[in-house]
Structures are given as structure tokens and as C-alpha cells.
Amino acid sequence: MAEASPATLGALLQDARRLLAEAGIAEAALEAQLLVEHFTATTRVEAIAAPERPVAAAAADALMEALRRRRDGVPVHRILGYREFYGLRLTLSPGTLEPRPDTETLVDLVLPHARRTVARTGRCRILDLGTGSGAIALALLSAVPQAEAVGVDICEDALATARANADMNGYGARFRALWSEWLRDVEGRFDLIVSNPPYIPTADLDTLSREVREHDPRRALDGGADGLDFYRAMAQGARRHLAAEGAVAVETGHDQKAAVEAVFSACGWRLVVAARDLGGRDRAMMFRPQGNA
CATH class of the missing domain: 3.40.50.150 (Vaccinia Virus protein VP39)
Structure with missing residues (x-):
């Protein structure tokens, strides 16, 4: 049985935006970007320039768990563990x-x-x-x-x-x-x-x-x-x-x-x-x- 292809950076970002928007989160696009960048250790530029970049399964799983927590009402910066001020x-x-x-x-x-x-x-x-x-x-x-x-x-x-x-x-x-x-x-x-x-x-x-x-x-x-x-x-x-x-x-x-x-x-x-x-x-x-x- 063939192994599943690894998730790509672009697909993960698209899925994150969709999941957060479906949960009624007002700033779904921005929060999706923050979470994807954090859990995949990438930047916005990389997401634009290399959307087909593969993402390790462990990072994708951590991102999905973070998205679940955000949909459950945990603030995005509590999930990240920091905030800019x-x-x-x-x-x-x-x-x-x-x-x-x-x-x-x-x-x-x-x-x-x-x-x-x-x-x-x-x-x-x-x-x-x-x-x-x-x-x-x-x-x-x-x-x-x-x-x-x-x-x-x-x-x-x-x-x-x-x-x-x-x-x-x-x-x-x-x-x-x-x-x-x-x-x-x-x-x-x-x-x-x-x-x-x-x-x-x-x-x-x-x-x-x-x-x-x-x-x-x-x-x-x-x-x-x-x-x-x-x-x-x-x-x-x-x-x-x-x-x-x-x-x-x-x-x-x-x-x-x-x-x-x-x-x-x-x-x-x-x-x-x-x-x-x-x-x-x-x-x-x-x-x-x-x-x-």
C-alpha cells in the first residue's frame, strides 16, 4: 500500500483558513497564517513562493491540533504562547x-x-x-x-x-x-x-x-x-x-x-x-x- 503524500504548505494554509472561517472566527485568514507559520516554521514569503513545499507529518498534526483548539475558543496567541506588543x-x-x-x-x-x-x-x-x-x-x-x-x-x-x-x-x-x-x-x-x-x-x-x-x-x-x-x-x-x-x-x-x-x-x-x-x-x-x- 502506497504511503500518503505529505501535506503541502499551500494546502495546509487553505485548509486552516477554511476551518477557522467555518467556525465563525472574524480574522480567520490572519489567524490561519499565524498558526501555519508557527507550526511549520515557515514565513509568509515561503507560503507564496513555494506553496507545494512538503510539510512533515508531525508539524501538520500539531497544526491540526492547534486549529481544533482555536475552534474550541482558545485565543490564537494563547496557542502560540506569545504576543507582540x-x-x-x-x-x-x-x-x-x-x-x-x-x-x-x-x-x-x-x-x-x-x-x-x-x-x-x-x-x-x-x-x-x-x-x-x-x-x-x-x-x-x-x-x-x-x-x-x-x-x-x-x-x-x-x-x-x-x-x-x-x-x-x-x-x-x-x-x-x-x-x-x-x-x-x-x-x-x-x-x-x-x-x-x-x-x-x-x-x-x-x-x-x-x-x-x-x-x-x-x-x-x-x-x-x-x-x-x-x-x-x-x-x-x-x-x-x-x-x-x-x-x-x-x-x-x-x-x-x-x-x-x-x-x-x-x-x-x-x-x-x-x-x-x-x-x-x-x-x-x-x-x-x-x-x-
Whole structure:
């Protein structure tokens, strides 16, 4: 009996697109490309130039299993085990939120402040609360060579992942991971305190997409009854860790700008600048203590 011919790169890509489209996945073509490239160790150029290239059975089988998982609701980047963020490749783990492009809005918002701080003092000390994969802190370290950062999280798995990402991207010497229940065990003062805190109201968690609801850690999503618990904690506690001329910046839900501003204002902060994401939705805000220029 003749052996079956090996699968080809082009056929696998076509099958992957079809399977994901049939499952109702919105970006089926893009996700198929990502999965095929990852599990066959090929590039988009190779798929175009050499579609008849044979693919080993083990790689084809691994791809089919990945497609099955994606059809079952596992996010594509959880399957790959990493995600690109601000030009960095970041490993994901069960304890980390999957960093998303909306959060790059927060990085862009605070970069001018970080650079002004360096121009004034020669350095910028950053505190990233709820660091997860280390995405925000490491993006800032990549853009500001004179900066150093402390990433805080309550999850040991997340802290280990953040440390690994810092080392993998070449920023390990400027990044320190710290276990703390929010600000409780933080010491020292920082020029910039940043956070993408949990901000989904508890009652809304079950309405999130399957990919988020079942695969992002709940504690990284649940912001309490009104979604504002962690903003209150920052507004009440951040000042004692803020250096002179320092600032606090947060990501917010698209409909939370007024509520978050009210929380900070009630604790003696003023809004300095806000930014919208690429979809035109309110996404990030930066505050300084009232009375500071």
C-alpha cells in the first residue's frame, strides 16, 4: 500500500483558513497564517513562493491540533504562547492578561513625561501596578534607555513571566519584579506610576467574549461592583510613592473616563492629559497632584 503524500504548505494554509472561517472566527485568514507559520516554521514569503513545499507529518498534526483548539475558543496567541506588543515579543502564561493593542495607547500617552523626566534628572523610575506579562513596563524601557522599572503583581506565575520577558528582550538589568497586594509592599518613590488595572464590573464578566472570559485570569479583569475598585486604591495610595514632578497614568474602559476622573479628583488629583485608542474610544488618562504644575 502506497504511503500518503505529505501535506503541502499551500494546502495546509487553505485548509486552516477554511476551518477557522467555518467556525465563525472574524480574522480567520490572519489567524490561519499565524498558526501555519508557527507550526511549520515557515514565513509568509515561503507560503507564496513555494506553496507545494512538503510539510512533515508531525508539524501538520500539531497544526491540526492547534486549529481544533482555536475552534474550541482558545485565543490564537494563547496557542502560540506569545504576543507582540510595542515591537516586543512577550511570552504569555495562565497568570497573565493577554496584552492588546489598546494598551499601547497608555504607553504612548506617558512617553513624553518619561522623556522629560530623563531630561531633567537623567533617569526615570517607573512603577507598573498589575504588571502581568510586563508589557507596559518593558515597552517603556524599550523606548527610554535611561528608565528602570518595578513590576508589581500578586500572581507568582505572572511575575515569573514578566521576569522572563524582561530577560528575553534584554531589559532584565533595568526591571525588577515585586510581589505585592497592589501598593501594600511597595517601597520608595517613582517618577511614573502606570497601570492597566482590572476595570470590568463584576456583573459584566460573564458577558465578555469566550476568549477573554475563559482564558484571561479573572483577577486581571474584575474591577469590583462598579469596575472602579483599583482606581480608588491608586488614587488613595499612589501619592506617598510619587516623586516630585511625578505622574500617575491608567488605562480605562471606553465608558469610564468621567467616573475615573471623579475618583482621582476626589482624592486631590487633576487630569493632565487623556488619549483615545485607534478606534476613537477613551482609553488612557494621566494625573498629577492638584497644585502641581
